[in-house]
Amino acid sequence: MKKKKAIEVKTQTVGRNRRNFLKVSGLALAGSGLLLASCDNDDDGGYMMPDGTFDLGSGDVGVLNYAYALEQLEAAFYTNVVNGSFYASASSEEKAILEALYNHEVNHREWFKAAIGANVPNESMRLTSDLEFDFSSVDFSSRDSVLGTAQVLEDTGVSAYNGAGIYIQTPLYLTLAGKIVSVEARHAAAIRSIIAGEADYKAFAGDDVVDSNGLDLARTPAEVIDLAGGFFVTPFTYKSPMA
Amino acid sequence: MNIIKFLDEFTTERLQEPVSSRRAMLGQLGSITKKAAMVAVPFGLAATSTKVHAQESGDVPAIFNLALTLEYLEAEFYMKALDSGVLSNNARARAIYEQISQHEDAHVEFLKAALGSAAVDKPTFDFTAGGNFDPFMESAGTSMDTAYTQLLILAQAFEDTGVRAYKGQAANLIGQGGLLTAALQIHSVEARHASEIRRLRGLEGWITGDTRGAGMPEVTQAVYNGEDNISQGGVDVTSLGSGSPFSFESATQAYDEPMTGETATTIASLFIQS
Numbered sequence: 450m451k452k453k454k455a456i457e458v459k460t461q462t463v464g465r466n467r468r469n470f471l472k473v474s475g476l477a478l479a480g481s482g483l484l485l486a487s488c489d490n491d492d493d494g495g496y497m498m499p500d501g502t503f504d505l506g507s508g509d510v511g512v513l514n515y516a517y518a519l520e521q522l523e524a525a526f527y528t529n530v531v532n533g534s535f536y537a538s539a540s541s542e543e544k545a546i547l548e549a550l551y552n553h554e555v556n557h558r559e560w561f562k563a564a565i566g567a568n569v570p571n572e573s574m575r576l577t578s579d580l581e582f583d584f585s586s587v588d589f590s591s592r593d594s595v596l597g598t599a600q601v602l603e604d605t606g607v608s609a610y611n612g613a614g615i616y617i618q619t620p621l622y623l624t625l626a627g628k629i630v631s632v633e634a635r636h637a638a639a640i641r642s643i644i645a646g647e648a649d650y651k652a653f654a655g656d657d658v659v660d661s662n663g664l665d666l667a668r669t670p671a672e673v674i675d676l677a678g679g680f681f682v683t684p685f686t687y688k689s690p691m692a
Numbered sequence: 693m694n695i696i697k698f699l700d701e702f703t704t705e706r707l708q709e710p711v712s713s714r715r716a717m718l719g720q721l722g723s724i725t726k727k728a729a730m731v732a733v734p735f736g737l738a739a740t741s742t743k744v745h746a747q748e749s750g751d752v753p754a755i756f757n758l759a760l761t762l763e764y765l766e767a768e769f770y771m772k773a774l775d776s777g778v779l780s781n782n783a784r785a786r787a788i789y790e791q792i793s794q795h796e797d798a799h800v801e802f803l804k805a806a807l808g809s810a811a812v813d814k815p816t817f818d819f820t821a822g823g824n825f826d827p828f829m830e831s832a833g834t835s836m837d838t839a840y841t842q843l844l845i846l847a848q849a850f851e852d853t854g855v856r857a858y859k860g861q862a863a864n865l866i867g868q869g870g871l872l873t874a875a876l877q878i879h880s881v882e883a884r885h886a887s888e889i890r891r892l893r894g895l896e897g898w899i900t901g902d903t904r905g906a907g908m909p910e911v912t913q914a915v916y917n918g919e920d921n922i923s924q925g926g927v928d929v930t931s932l933g934s935g936s937p938f939s940f941e942s943a944t945q946a947y948d949e950p951m952t953g954e955t956a957t958t959i960a961s962l963f964i965q966s
Contacts, residue, residue, distance in 0.1 A: 548936070549896065553946035555937035556929055563927050611876045620863035625925055627859040627879065628947040632898060634883035635948075639897040642888060650787035653888040654795065654881060663798030664877035665884070 494574030503576060503685040509622055510569055511691045512613050514576040515670060516626065517561035519609055521580045522680055523602050524558040526587075527551035530599075533589045543596075543643060550599065550636050557629055564625075581682035596644050603637035604658055604666065605676045606630075611667035616691045634665070752871060753810040755861045758953050759875070760803040762857055764814045765960055766850050767796040769827075772819065773847075776828035778839045785844075788892060792847075792885050799878055806871070818965040819846065824911070841907070844893050849912045851886035852899065853959050856915070856951035858882060883948070898945040914959060919949050 495506035495514045505514040531551045535544050565575045588594035610630035617623045638653035645652030658666055668676075671689045770793035773779060779786040804811045819827055827846055829839035858879035865872040887897030895905040902920040904912050922930050922943050929943040936942055 545896075549898065549942070549945065552937040552939075552942035553898070556932065556943055556946040559932035559937070560924055560927060560929055563932060564925055567927075607880050611873065611880060614862070614872055614876045615869055618866065620866060621925060623863045623866060624859065624950055625947075627862045627876070628924065628949065630876070630880055631855050631859060631883035631948040632946055634880035635887035635897040638884040638887035639891060642891060647784075650784045651791040653788070654791055654884040659795060659881055659884075661798060662802045663795040663881060664802070664874060665880040667873050667877050 494569055494571065495576055496574055498686070501684070503683075505576065505685055505687045505691070506574065507616070507688050507691050509617055509619050510565075510574065511688065512616050512622070512626070513561060513565050513569070515613060515687060515691065516610070516629075517558070517565060517576050518580060518681070518685065519606055519673070519677070520554060520558040520561050521578075522582060522677060523554040523606060524551070525580075525582045526584065526598065526602060526680075527554050529584060529587075529589055530595055536590050536592045536595050538592050543592075546639055546643065547595075547599070550603075550640075553632060553636070576685065577683065579683075582680050583682050584680065586679065596640060599640045600637065600644060601676065603633055603640055605668070605673055606633040607637055607658075608666035608668035609670070609673040611665060612669050612673070613691065614667075751864070752868060753807060755864055755875075755953075756803055756807050756871075757810070757812045758861065758956060759858065759878070760800065760807065760812060761815070761960055762850075762854055762956065763796055763799040763803060765817060765963060766854065767793070767800045768814075768817050769819060769846065769850060770796055772828050773843050776830075776839070776843075778827070778829050778836060778843055781836070782840070785840075785892060788888055789847075792851075792889075795881055795885070799881075802874070802878075806874070816965040817963050819963055821911075821962050844889065845908055845912065847889045848886070848893060848895075848905070848908065849915050849959075851882055851889050853915050853951065853956060854882035855879065855886050855948055857953070857956035859948060860950035860952055860956065862950075896945075899948065900941050901944050914955065918951075920944055921947070921949050 493506045493508065494510045495504055497503050505511050505518070527547060527550050530547050535547060539547070562578050569575050587598050607630060610626050610633065614623060614626060617626060637658075641655065642653040645655075649655070660666075669689055670687045670691055674687070770789055773789055774786070774793055779789055819825060820830075825842045825846065826834040827839055827842040829836060858875055862872065862875060862879070865875055890897050890905065893905070893907065899905075899916060899919045902913075902916045902918065904916045920940075922928055922940065924947055929947065930938050930940055932938055937946075
């Protein structure tokens, strides 16, 4: 049985080790043909558990739901940044970068919505498009807070995609994840670079994110949720590993 | 394995054919490679006439040898750049090149260790691409400014190529566990490099449409061809909503495109002497 872990959600304690989690059978997915050829038949789609906690599922669908959650988070964050007219001291370069990141992340979010909508036929197996977030830990009027949060989100996003690649079974999905993760890495480098400025010209790919083998971080869903889980209000659970 | 032999195998569909038949291809590809270097045909136009050939899924040595070839190229390029003195007046550029150089050296060692005896030998590189560039200021007539400009142009082309090349092979590594993860981890490091080099050149860190960016010579266009794709998994990503996230510019910036092994090999071949 797969070990299940629960996301930390504010005061809500969901999951813990659900040893008797609902095993939904017969949820094999038939590719809709609209987007991608097919999903692996061994996938479990996501599903709502009796207590109202959504399980992301596993395999291709699990990774799609997982990535959709992270892209919703990033898009929501940059939407707040852009709608809040940035922080007061934002330079034109910083504004241009943050606006670009907003544009890209909203596009990613809507792509996942379309992909999941077309390939996960049963709506109950899809992660909601209305995840709620709590950004009370971010001071949107502060450069350090906004850029620091952006760095965490981008570096975490890179590591999440790198770590989830092995759970993807369909080549086209893996290529699409690749198309997105390298853009996240471009973002991360730019954000790190403008934060560090002249103090550290090597920060774009600093030794804190690239190891001695020249490898970027790759994190498990559990590690990613440890870093970003505090922003999620809507509860969901995931399997670890997500296979 | 000899580099030319490897390139031959990677760029043709002859893998399944008898060795004698593949040997017959060697001379042909060797001459194409040399010719490409001498006349500096635009990146991508030196391709052999064979059809684009997706590397067979699971052919890990071939995939990793393509990666190793690109890493040899980058590693030697950054080492020579740092040794050339061309960066001596620019602390930022020098620091960036030092950091990238460290990563590319590590990638070479990592891939060589992964491949063991199957690793291709390091080629002899010609970073002038047959006399068309002088990034290391090796000729008396080349000014420091010109060399610096070319040093940045080549770095951008190599990094943006690297991102696309790794991406193009990822799906062929499905089921390979840690090897896939490692390839993805190198892929995103190349993207970090690409972003920073582009910004050092005054560009944005991401690619808009298939534009190579201000100051990039026409010969580098093959690195960017196809980046204007707006169809992601059959969905037009300019039609997912309204507003700036769905403009052609945003929609193409938001997704990097893969490159076939053949295209990546062709680009690398312009800088391979033997």
